[in-house]
Amino acid sequence: MAIKEILSRKGEEFRPRTMKLIKDFGGVVIDEVTIDHAIGGVRDIRCLVTDISYLDPQEGIRFRGKTIPETFAALPKAKNSEYPTVESFWFFLLIGDVPTEEQVEEVLAEWKVRQNVPEYVWKLLRAMPPDSHPMVMLSSAILVLQKDSKFAAYYNSGNFNKKVAWEYVYEDAFDLVARIPVIAAFIYNLKYRNDAQIAIDPTLDAGANFAHMIGQCEEYKDVARMYFILHSDHESGNVSAHATHLVHSALSDPYYAYSAGLNGLAGPLHGLANREVLDWTLKFQQKYCHGVEPTRELITKALWDTLNSGQVVPGYGHAVLRKTDPRYMSQREFCLATPGLKDDPLFKLVSMIFEVAPGVLTEQGKAKNPWPNVDAQSGVIQWYYGLREWDFYTVLFGVGRALGCMANITWDRILGYAIERPKSVTTAMLEQWAAEGGRKLHEPKVAPAATDTKAPSTAH
Numbered sequence: 001m002a003i004k005e006i007l008s009r010k011g012e013e014f015r016p017r018t019m020k021l022i023k024d025f026g027g028v029v030i031d032e033v034t035i036d037h038a039i040g041g042v043r044d045i046r047c048l049v050t051d052i053s054y055l056d057p058q059e060g061i062r063f064r065g066k067t068i069p070e071t072f073a074a075l076p077k078a079k080n081s082e083y084p085t086v087e088s089f090w091f092f093l094l095i096g097d098v099p100t101e102e103q104v105e106e107v108l109a110e111w112k113v114r115q116n117v118p119e120y121v122w123k124l125l126r127a128m129p130p131d132s133h134p135m136v137m138l139s140s141a142i143l144v145l146q147k148d149s150k151f152a153a154y155y156n157s158g159n160f161n162k163k164v165a166w167e168y169v170y171e172d173a174f175d176l177v178a179r180i181p182v183i184a185a186f187i188y189n190l191k192y193r194n195d196a197q198i199a200i201d202p203t204l205d206a207g208a209n210f211a212h213m214i215g216q217c218e219e220y221k222d223v224a225r226m227y228f229i230l231h232s233d234h235e236s237g238n239v240s241a242h243a244t245h246l247v248h249s250a251l252s253d254p255y256y257a258y259s260a261g262l263n264g265l266a267g268p269l270h271g272l273a274n275r276e277v278l279d280w281t282l283k284f285q286q287k288y289c290h291g292v293e294p295t296r297e298l299i300t301k302a303l304w305d306t307l308n309s310g311q312v313v314p315g316y317g318h319a320v321l322r323k324t325d326p327r328y329m330s331q332r333e334f335c336l337a338t339p340g341l342k343d344d345p346l347f348k349l350v351s352m353i354f355e356v357a358p359g360v361l362t363e364q365g366k367a368k369n370p371w372p373n374v375d376a377q378s379g380v381i382q383w384y385y386g387l388r389e390w391d392f393y394t395v396l397f398g399v400g401r402a403l404g405c406m407a408n409i410t411w412d413r414i415l416g417y418a419i420e421r422p423k424s425v426t427t428a429m430l431e432q433w434a435a436e437g438g439r440k441l442h443e444p445k446v447a448p449a450a451t452d453t454k455a456p457s458t459a460h
């Protein structure tokens, strides 16, 4: 059965659950909001819904109910590889079932048709200033594809029907996930290899083809598969997934939505941290080691110097996780199982930082989670395979994250999620509720005082 038909059936089966919750239980309280939440980034408030992945603070991510090792074990593998194809993982995220070999073949075939990128994208990228950041290039390339959005065309057709709108989001979403590795490879070659482009090899799966297009070795095919899968989804509240969901909630099409998601991913507290880790580690070697072997004492000093200068230790901490990120562990296990990488000096250094940094962060006492996240390990692997242009690392993250974001917004439309519009309040309101010991939920709302200069003058 074609993927779209399976998705249609899944949507029909699932939709009554959402409808019943809204109709019969819409008033059930699931969380409460404090002043800390309103000022402090809405941390930990349960106000988003996704069934594609769930992030437990202790255990880490589960994709469609499966841990990372369970996911890798369950999915059909790429040819001559222990890793699944990105295509089979896409089916799994989107549909929620482990695909059969036949279904993987179907996705592979469809992916190959969809992965061709229109020539105007290359023209745009070549016209950009050569010193543009690769994330700007990726986000721009995704945005320029908007002109051919099937969802936008459907919306503008004059026959918009909420019930079938998801089919057009699905079309764009699938096109986007198939095209983004090809676009990323083009950006890499344009920016770092004098525009020496390598054509798509239509016999290869997406991860292998990415490795081929950036001129990488055989082993890197698994690196790409692993990397894209590990970075795909981390439930809905992270900046890239939430930005994508938010923008799409206005019925902006998937290209608008994911370009926005990528712009959020480009921040140093989010996806750019993978580049910051490499930068920090290499600067540490230059500044502190002076040709001598790194020691725990030197690393401790460098970490304290970073903290005392008001900077964060990149690759450590997390808004939700309270243990070592299993995505970190998965990449670490890959390193330990890869002979050359296991003994690589940079990997050894990163491992030593892993031994020291949690203690330093705990002693400092600010970070709620002193353990490493995904970004603490990912750059080392890229560096080892010769991909040393670290500004590009966030692009790799963006290729993977597209899988989760696109699966999520397809389901947003299947289930008809509403436009997102949280309510703002003024500082004066918070002060008043603080003085009163809390907002009285069932009394008339506080109107901004006429003399309150902080209150907004017009409503939006």
Ligand code: CMX
Binding pocket: 043, 238, 268, 269, 270, 271, 273, 307, 311, 312, 313, 314, 315, 316, 317, 318, 319, 320, 366, 367, 368, 369, 373, 374, 375
């Ligand atoms: N180094 C130093 N200080 C840290 C820290 C770290 N790695 N992680 C958190 N803190 C500090 C925060 O800056 C905050 O300080 P202030 O009170 O002075 O503002 C305090 O500890 C409490 O923060 P928190 O509640 O533990 O963490 P947040 O939820 O606010 O932020 C995160 C989470 C990831 C932004 C933060 O841990 C951080 O900046 N880490 C380093 C950057 C990083 O690795 N980002 C990648 C995350 C994964 C990803 O999205 O890719």
